[in-house]
Amino acid sequence: MGKIEQRVSVSLKSRSYDIVIKPGLIDELGVRLQSLASTERVGIVTDRHVARHYLSAVVSQCKQAGLHPVSIVLPPGEKNKTLATVEKILDVLARERFERKSLLMALGGGVVGDMTGFAAAIYQRGIPFVQVPTTLVAQVDSSVGGKTGVDHRLGKNLIGAFHQPKAVWIDTKFLGTLPKREWIAGLAEVIKYGIIADKRFFVYLERTMPAILKLEPRAVMQIVKRSCEIKAQVVAADEQESDRRRILNYGHTIGHALEALGGYQSLIHGEAVGIGLVLEADLARHQGYCNSKTVDRIRSVVRAAGLSDRLTSPSLEKVWSAMQHDKKVSQGKVVGVWPNAIGRVRIVPIERGTFAEWFKTVSVGGSGRSRYTAKRGQ
Incomplete structure (x- = not known):
């Protein structure tokens, strides 16, 4: 063929x-x-x-x-x-x-x-x-x-x-x-895989992002294949999201909340996840799960991909309320995925008080969109 x-x-x-x-x-x-x-x-x-x-x-x-x-x-x-x-x-x-x-x-x-x-x-x-x-x-x-x-x-x-x-x-x-905006947004999911499961892949993304952004065929094939391999391994270990598969939700707890608050129109999925990758890493740092260097590396690669890292809602109550409707909520608790280091994460519930303390430290700005805002197509 x-x-x-x-x-x-x-x-x-x-x-x-x-x-x-x-x-x-x-x-x-x-x-x-x-x-x-x-x-x-x-x-x-x-x-x-x-x-x-x-x-x-x-x-x-x-x-x-x-x-x-x-x-x-x-x-x-x-x-x-x-x-x-x-x-x-x-x-x-x-x-x-x-x-x-x-x-x-x-x-x-x-x-x-x-x-x-x-x-x-x-x-x-x-x-x-x-x-x-x-x-x-x-x-x-x-x-x-x-x-x-x-x-x-x-x-x-x-x-x-x-x-x-x-x-x-x-x-x-x-x-x-694919319109540039959609292509860039998709890179958030690719970056996620490096953070949750593969340090070497994350390093590859740090080094190769310029080639990826130019859609160089070898780089594109590599990121698609490696992302699928990681997803396949996780799904095979936990088909119905009872345990390990939940690591795939990293970046999505806050990301999904921001999507919902925008009526699924102001942010497309990958843009919201990109913001979530950075904010949830910073929230992990606030809880003592990872250090500032880890957050900085995640923020840098997200920005290098052309994605925003800025919170789009100034309201603690709105963001927390939207997170309560996430399907991962268990017994009223928001279950988050938090980086320990690049390539390793933990799954731990978060209390509202902890979230509120962290929220005070976060700057809010911009629409949260990537710098690529071309008309949406395919």
């Missing part, structure tokens, strides 16, 4: 699957779907932005492979990640008489992937689906691991299910048509 591909296995016994990473993989989607599908009917779920770039080519490939593709084009953006949008997917599946063996393909970013996976999880109590992530956040994070779902007005991803894909197919060439 042409250019050399990289594979990362997600080992989950009967639910195991491969992540395939290959530039130009989009040209093989019809053949790959044919090898995986049990029926001719396949659903292609995407959004308007991605459809404009890629849908006609994918539909054509499916037809050439003898499949019967059904396109489901959704409105873009986190604000549309709702039960109402999932219902639109289910309406098409029912109208087109999809069966339990019919296959869905998520062609898009994390929002499309999460909603497609959730629809696949609940339609006829579960049908197979594959992930074809087109954004960096989706390629290195949300497409892997089987978390699916939608947002509630009180919090992000409060409604969902675990439903593993049959495969994850990553074409790094998708990133070339």
